[in-house]
Amino acid sequence: MKRICIVGISGKLGQYMLKHALDRGYHVNGVCREKSVGKLDAVMAEHGDRITLFPGKTNDRAVIERAVKDCEGVLTVLAPWGVQQYSSGTAQAVMDFAEPDARLIFSCGWHITLDGKDQYSRTFRTLLAVASKLTRWLRLVEIDDQVLACNLIFKSDTKWTVVRGSDLEEGDSEGLPVWSEHVQDPVLASNKTRRIDFALFMVEALQNDALIGKAPAICGVRTESAQAHAAMA
Numbered sequence: 754m755k756r757i758c759i760v761g762i763s764g765k766l767g768q769y770m771l772k773h774a775l776d777r778g779y780h781v782n783g784v785c786r787e788k789s790v791g792k793l794d795a796v797m798a799e800h801g802d803r804i805t806l807f808p809g810k811t812n813d814r815a816v817i818e819r820a821v822k823d824c825e826g827v828l829t830v831l832a833p834w835g836v837q838q839y840s841s842g843t844a845q846a847v848m849d850f851a852e853p854d855a856r857l858i859f860s861c862g863w864h865i866t867l868d869g870k871d872q873y874s875r876t877f878r879t880l881l882a883v884a885s886k887l888t889r890w891l892r893l894v895e896i897d898d899q900v901l902a903c904n905l906i907f908k909s910d911t912k913w914t915v916v917r918g919s920d921l922e923e924g925d926s927e928g929l930p931v932w933s934e935h936v937q938d939p940v941l942a943s944n945k946t947r948r949i950d951f952a953l954f955m956v957e958a959l960q961n962d963a964l965i966g967k968a969p970a971i972c973g974v975r976t977e978s979a980q981a982h983a984a985m986a
């Protein structure tokens with residue numbers, strides 16, 4: 754059976770990715786904090802024979818080394834928690850220890866830019882600047898570290914894809930999100946994706962080599978902007 758690893762498996766995005774991965778027949782290795790293992794009790798009871806958990810912080814290099822061994826793909830939730838290089842430590846460990854040919858898929862938000870050609874509204878820039886300063890001052894979140902993590906990924910020679918999520922909402926799946934290279938592209942104007950479909954995009958990317966070396970910005974396939982774009986095509 755094909756084996757993949759999900760780093761950050763107990764979070765909202767992680768649990769959706771786990772569901773999609775199980776649906777596709779993968780055996781899943783998962784990394785999550787020790788205190789979060791209990792969040793997976795229900796799924797472990799049903800599918801425990803196809804899930805192997807590696808409790809630990811996602812930037813613990815020894816944990817990541819064991820978890821990604823023999824995995825053909827690694828899905829990583831980049832979460833910049835605390836002031837401890839959490840995202841960049843996680844990304845570097847995944848890149849250092851994953852199998853040489855493994856597909857590496859990382860999650861982040863629209864604020865990350867691969868080529869500097871993304872254009873952001875003044876409101877977006879202001880909110881990001883305020884949130885970055887405030888959360889860092891509170892020592893809760895280090896948004897700059899997610900930027901650093903992605904820059905490390907972009908420079909690596911691994912088979913990476915960085916999936917840039919729009920604003921997220923809960924709800925049933927609407928199908929595979931649309932994507933584009935830059936956040937200002939009209940197809941993305943609605944700026945809304947179901948979290949379950951963000952996860953779907955990440956899991957589908959494992960099999961999509963056209964996404965290697967790309968940072969797709971995604972948006973729900975049923976949103977107004979995606980539908981308008983489809984009608985024009």
Ligand SMILES: NC(=O)c1ccc[n+]([C@@H]2O[C@H](COP(=O)([O-])OP(=O)(O)OC[C@H]3O[C@@H](n4cnc5c(N)ncnc54)[C@H](OP(=O)(O)O)[C@@H]3O)[C@@H](O)[C@H]2O)c1
Nearest residue numbers: 761763764765766786789831832834860861862918919921
């Ligand atoms: N939320 C949005 O609107 C939004 C928009 C665009 C992109 N994104 C991207 O989506 C991804 C995850 O989003 P999400 O909303 O689904 O997040 P989430 O699943 O709620 O949390 C992400 C991860 O952070 C971990 N975590 C939470 N608190 C922590 C702490 N204090 N220390 C260490 N780890 C902690 C969680 O693990 P535990 O289970 O152990 O708590 C989980 O694995 C991120 O890459 C983010 O950049 C989010």
